[in-house]
Amino acid sequence: MNPYIAPLEEMRFVLRELADIERVAQLSDAEALSDPELTDAILDEAARFAKEVLAPLDAVGDRAGVRWSEQGVTTAPGFAAAYQLFVEAGWNNISLPSEYGGQGLPTLLCTAVHEMFTSSNKAFAYCPDLTEFAVKALIAGASESLKSLYIPRLVTGQWAATMNLTEPQAGSDVGALRTRAEPQADGTYRLFGQKIFISYGEHDLTENIIHLVLARIPGAPEGSKGISLFLVPKFLLEADGRLGQHNDVKCAGVEHKLGNHASPTCTMVYGGSGEGAVGWLLGAENKGLQTMFFMMNSARFTVGQESTAMSERAYQQALAYARERVQGKLAGGGTESVPIIRHPDVRRMLLMMRSQTEAMRAVAYALAGARDLAERHSDPEVRLERQAFVDLMIPVFKGWASETAIEVTSTSIQVHGGLGYIEESGASQPLRDVRVAAIYEGTTSVQAHDLVERKLARDGGAALRAWLSQIQLVLHRLDDAANGELRDIASNLREAVAALQEASNWAIANYRERPLEVLAGSVPLLRLCGIVAGGWQMARAALAAQRHLEQGHGHAAFLRRKLLSARFYAAHVLPQAEGLSSIAMHSECAMTMGDEAF
Amino acid sequence: MNPYIAPLEEMRFVLRELADIERVAQLSDAEALSDPELTDAILDEAARFAKEVLAPLDAVGDRAGVRWSEQGVTTAPGFAAAYQLFVEAGWNNISLPSEYGGQGLPTLLCTAVHEMFTSSNKAFAYCPDLTEFAVKALIAGASESLKSLYIPRLVTGQWAATMNLTEPQAGSDVGALRTRAEPQADGTYRLFGQKIFISYGEHDLTENIIHLVLARIPGAPEGSKGISLFLVPKFLLEADGRLGQHNDVKCAGVEHKLGNHASPTCTMVYGGSGEGAVGWLLGAENKGLQTMFFMMNSARFTVGQESTAMSERAYQQALAYARERVQGKLAGGGTESVPIIRHPDVRRMLLMMRSQTEAMRAVAYALAGARDLAERHSDPEVRLERQAFVDLMIPVFKGWASETAIEVTSTSIQVHGGLGYIEESGASQPLRDVRVAAIYEGTTSVQAHDLVERKLARDGGAALRAWLSQIQLVLHRLDDAANGELRDIASNLREAVAALQEASNWAIANYRERPLEVLAGSVPLLRLCGIVAGGWQMARAALAAQRHLEQGHGHAAFLRRKLLSARFYAAHVLPQAEGLSSIAMHSECAMTMGDEAF
Structure with missing residues (x-):
């Protein structure tokens, strides 16, 4: 099944x-x-x-x-x-x-x-x-001795690790956390506090679990400038590296969630016995968030990719059901019942799922390639240019893909009809599992704020312009194509790019003066960016597919499918861009009235 | 809680x-x-x-x-x-x-x-x-004797009733059902077959349950023209009306569903003992669907209203959480953490939820008033005119509201952040409960098919034009308003109406020749109709609110809230119309390739 x-x-x-x-x-x-x-x-x-x-x-x-x-x-x-x-x-x-x-x-x-x-x-x-x-x-961030003690058995998978950020009063605002780390004479720390929503905080897959924990050292500055990062193993190590006694850390319970049921989401109590959990400082005091931010692009990218992955799974389920389920006759067709894949609206739903999934995947892989080049290319200018693209695109990809995946996975339920509502069909699991992707590692609001403030306003839109100029090259190639379908794609993509330019220029021009008004339209702006990113990649895919078809290379049926996806994306997704552009620029009414108006 | x-x-x-x-x-x-x-x-x-x-x-x-x-x-x-x-x-x-x-x-x-x-x-x-x-x-449909035996105790609530349509091979295509009803010498029938997804098919709330069951009499025509409707009580009645023996009908199990957990969704077996369940024919032989269709507008309207109701519940939950949850500081604001209702994107989400919920409610009540007039007005012309509006609007309301409710209830999870994913918060229940509204009583595909074929193509768009001319009157009143905000609403609504006119004219003109292509864009067309219907009612609400404010009547804070909702709907929902119009008219690529292309 x-x-x-x-x-x-x-x-x-x-x-x-x-x-x-x-x-x-x-x-x-x-x-x-x-x-x-x-x-x-x-x-x-x-x-x-x-x-x-x-x-x-x-x-x-x-x-x-x-x-x-x-x-x-x-x-x-x-x-x-x-x-x-x-x-x-x-x-x-x-x-x-x-x-x-x-x-x-x-x-x-x-x-x-x-x-x-x-x-x-x-x-x-x-x-x-x-x-x-x-x-x-x-x-x-770790010292050489901590590295040599802990990294090898994490790399083999003998041990697992966790990230402990959230506390009941500190979610999106990590700076509000209160877990404290008291320095000891031997250079270690003792941690006291409660963390919530800790994925795989406790489990039976590995013999030890290494917790990375954000906490405050007494006397540290308020807010995010006073947060340090600690390594806190579940089991302390003996001098010879063998597992020793249980540290003063305990899983006090697991959450019952909408999805991801098999992934334990733990409440972790540090120092519950009064002794404090023994921890080691990673990196410098009060610089814990910097080390965490080092991983942030990775983590946000991974969550964006969860959206691609669950959308693919949902598409496969919906497609299999649509091929197998026989129901209803075709309008204007014969008297025979047909598999529902023959019904126009089911086809629309399947193509909406598939074309958006392919768009997410293409953006993800392009971004992954850019991350490799940004990290390791020999030319520092290439590294800088690619890093600027990565920094721009990470919040866009994470936010857009996770919101789109909600639509795609919910559509799979719809394709399944009544059976989609029945848990035994498995149709709802992708939606339930992926629904958190728009929440963890920074909600869509947080991604949109990051996009507008750090990725657009800070550089005056330079990274965005560099990216849009890449899209212009693609548009020229589409315009030059002999194939009329490619020119249709160009026309939809060009309008979407213009809509993005208008809204992003407006956001950049107004952010300093009216940040709240711009932020009120920031999620529609982020979605617009994502839709254009997807359209850009689907257009590139269409060009490549057309070229191979013309040259007689490759698997023709696959290449024609790819062209179909690209055309459908251009006809059904890109036309949303103009509306989003207008919406992004007209959100002032959300800020004009007091809280009591809600 | x-x-x-x-x-x-x-x-x-x-x-x-x-x-x-x-x-x-x-x-x-x-x-x-x-x-x-x-x-x-x-x-x-x-x-x-x-x-x-x-x-x-x-x-x-x-x-x-x-x-x-x-x-x-x-x-x-x-x-x-x-x-x-x-x-x-x-x-x-x-x-x-x-x-x-x-x-x-x-x-x-x-x-x-x-x-x-x-x-x-x-x-x-x-x-x-x-x-x-x-x-x-x-x-x-019932004979007088059946009416007098069964209706009184259903009206008091002493008994409950069910609707039995669906069978494993007969969902959207009711005509495919196979349950058979064998005529007996005494004028009753014996029913044999299995029904699935029967809501409240068995429960402990009432002492008897009266099943209305669609079945075929041997020799009946194939398909939907050979279906009859039967009354099958769980307990047969003695001559004096007291409950007698258990009929040959049994609940063989209940489904585990995404939501509506407290509502039993039953598999019902008729005639499992071999004797057959005793049933009485309602209405004429082979005319069972006509009696069922008599209730269809009611049932579809009720499901549409479930969408309003769950959206309201989700809004209330999200609003309460947004007022109470303190997290993060405002961009450009002070150093204090604020309730999240102060954050621009949270306000956007709340207004998106509220304005759409209010739009659904307004369409629903306007439709309910029209149903009363269509049924009972003394002037037959009024009845006809109102019935045409009702018939046009029922699939629009049911389809649009149920799809919109998925967005609204999912947004409530988003407002709750991490807590929204935890079942104890209750944030996901409205989404889980309402997700079926777009499926039962006819999926959104079925509603869109009904809209295009029966409500647009059949009368050449007459009912639609009559409705749009009502909207024109509202537009004129908005244009005449002294208040610039009302004129802004008019401008967005006018563009949306034009987008709907273009797409609906296209659908009507092309449906006979190319039904499948038109149907491939029918759900976007339905959503466009719904968005315009919502915009029409929100515009009327804004006019009424403005009038009362000018006249110094009523609760000013409420009226200003209503104006805010109407402005937000115009700025954030109506701009989607143009994209939907284009999408509705450009779905031919969904039909151009064979099934293997999926």
Whole structure:
């Protein structure tokens, strides 16, 4: 029930045609991309693992959830065994640097691999994701001795890690947190406080769990300038590195959530016994948020990709059902009942799902390639230019993809009709699982604020203009095409770009004087940016597909499907741009009345 | 937790200003509306019942669900007692004709009352709704002896009723059903077959349950022309009317659903023992769908109103949380953390929720008033004209409101941030409960098909033009206003109307030649119609509010809030119209490729 088949042909097309793979493959440590056979082998093997090991546990985990007791958290049946297979195959460390025992694969390739794990079992995949983020933070902030003690067993997957930011009064505003870390004579700290919404804060997949915890040292400045980052292991280590006594940290309960049932969301109590949880400072005092922010782009990108992954899963479910379910006759057609995929509105829904999923994927992979180049290209100008694109696009991708995924996964329920409302069909799980993507790692509001303030107003729109000039090149190529369909795509994309230019110019011009009014329209502006980003990539995809078709290269049926997706995106998604542009610029009425008017 | 306070001031405003109450109040049997004190007393009492009796059971029902056993279905704790209070107070029969013991209140007033019950506890409210539909079907189709045997105890609420249409292979296509009804020598029938998704098919709220069942008599024509409607009681009646033996009908199980947990969704087996369930024919042989269609407008309207009701509930929850949750500082503001209602994007979300909820309610009440006039006005021309409006607007309202409610209720989760994902907060229940509204009583596809084929193409757009000419009058009044804000509303509404005219003219002109292409854009067209309907009513509301403010009448703070909602709707919802119009007319690519292209 609800199998998952990785869309490998599509993934390879996006990698090859849209994600700057040639430049990425030239980076040091990127052999896996420069050798197409190796790339294929990795993708094939990940697809097999996702299909055979992870997907069958997805509904199991949704139904069983996790069990909490005083002794700890038990994950769903099969999860512990799957985790062992996962780390034995080395999937947990493909993105970690080879100098620490990881496989150091480029972000671009890891993005495709991660997508498969998340599509097949989002709740499972989030555990190794968190460990990956933590290892990167340790590499950035830990002393050499902490690195050597902790990183190796995180990289092997023997241990897992968590990120502890949120407290009941400190959600989007991390600066409001109160957990305190008292310095000890031996250079360690003792932590006291409560953290909430800690994913995989406690579980039975690994023998130790390394918590990265934000806390305040007494006397630290107020707000976000007085926050330090600590490493707090569940089990302390003996001098020889073996596991010693249980630290003073405890999981006080797990949440019952709309989705992600198999991923434990824990309330963590530090210092509950009165002794305090032993922790080690990472990086400098009061600079904890800087180390955390180091991971923020990674984490936000990963959450954006959860949206692609769940949308793909929802599309596969809806498509399978639409092919198999026979119901109703076609208007103007014969007297035979037909599979519902023949019904026009079902086709519209499926194409709306597919074209947006493909757009998200293309933006994600293009962004992943840019992240590789920004990090490791030999030319510092390329690094700077790509980093500016990445910084601009991360909040756009995260915000747009997570909001779009709500629509796509909800549409899958609709395609299923009455059965979609029944939990046994599995149709609602992608919506329930992905609904949090627009919330965690910064809500869509937070992404839109970041976009307007840091990515548009701060540089006066320079990064945006650089990106839009890339789109102009694509528009010229579309205009030159012999194929009228491509010119239609150009016309819709051009109007959408103009709408974005108008609204973003307005936002940049008005942000200093009237920040609240601009912010009231910032989410529509972010969605507009995302829709244009998707349209840009779908247009590039259409050009590539048309070129291969003309040259007689490649799989013609696939290439025609891609053209269809691009046309549909241009006809059904891009026309939303003008409305969003107007909306983004006309939100002043939200700020004109007092709170009592609500 | 999650209280519900009926928005009485808003309801009275819509009743008084937008719903043609003066004409409705002049109908026979409409004293309750001609006497404002009586109207108020009914609304106040319904609000109290919703708040004190139904709302406290809402989360209880969501958590407890229903329990099935071989012996039957047990509803959630407190539901049976609440049902007794409900029927003792007579709330179950306010809309039923007085000649059968009901209170015969106008649909307009019942709509406001029903909204409160549904907002406070949708799962509960659906049970008496179903009985109401069934009584109306019995009045339309039953023999006098069946009427006198069954209607009185349905009207008192001593018994409940159900509608049995769906079978595993017959969902949207009711004509595919196979349940068979074999005629007996005594004039009764014996039914054999399985029905699925039967709401309240079995429960412990009443001593008997009267099933209305669609089935085929052997030899009947194929498809929808061979379907008859039968009355099948759970307990047969003795000659003296007392309950006799259990009929051969059984609930074989209940579904586990995304929402509506407290409403049992049953699989019903007729004739499982081999004897067959004893049933009585309602109306003529093979004309069962006609009797069912008699209730269809009622049922679709009710489902549309579920959308208003759940959106209101979600808004109240989000607003309460936004006022109480302190988090983050304002851009360009002070150093103090503020309640999140001060944040621009939270305000945008709240206004998006509120303005659309108010628009749905206004369309609903205007439609309810039109239904009263269509049914009972003394002038046949008025009846015809109002019926044409009702027939046009029912699929629009049902489809648009149910799709919009998904957005509104999902936005409430977003306002709640991380807490919105936690089930204990109750934030996800409105989304889970309302998600089915776009599916049952005809999916949005079915509504859009009905709109295009029966309501637009069949009369060449006459009913639509009549409605649009009413909007023109409103536009003229807005243009004449001294207030610039009203003129801004006019400009947005005028553009949206033009967009609707273009797309609907296109659909009407092309439907005969290219039905599939037009249907592929029919849901965007339906949404466009709905957005314009909402904009029309919000514009009328703004005119009324402005008039009262100018005249110094009424509650100024409320009237200014109403103006704010109308301005926001014009600025954030109406600009979507142009995009939808383009989308509706450019869906041909959905039909150009074979099924294998998906």
